[in-house]
Amino acid sequence: MYSNLQKTSAPDVRELRQAGGVWLKTLREEAGLSQRQLAAKLDIEYYTFISQLENGRGRIPPDRYEAWAEALKVDLKEFTRELMRYYDPVTFRILFNN
Numbered sequence: 718m719y720s721n722l723q724k725t726s727a728p729d730v731r732e733l734r735q736a737g738g739v740w741l742k743t744l745r746e747e748a749g750l751s752q753r754q755l756a757a758k759l760d761i762e763y764y765t766f767i768s769q770l771e772n773g774r775g776r777i778p779p780d781r782y783e784a785w786a787e788a789l790k791v792d793l794k795e796f797t798r799e800l801m802r803y804y805d806p807v808t809f810r811i812l813f814n815n
Contacts, residue, residue, distance in 0.1 A: 734803060737803030741770055748790050758788040759785065782796060
């Protein structure tokens with residue numbers, strides 16, 4: 718996530734990614750999609766990428782947020798804002814928490 722993170726913050730990043738993965742899995746399940754079906758909707762060749770994200774390994778590229786929001790049938794702004802909570806918590810805090 719950040720290039721200058723100290724080792725002590727690594728578990729925090731891992732925990733955020735895992736929480737984000739749980740959130741993504743919940744959205745997928747609420748949309749009634751399997752990992753394979755979501756991968757197909759997103760033109761992702763390997764559905765295992767979905768599994769990796771849901772397990773907190775990796776992140777959705779920002780240029781794909783719109784496609785993900787559409788595939789999961791969620792509002793783009795809400796989707797992006799929530800991803801920011803997990804992927805970029807410092808900016809999220811600055812923008813959304815007084």
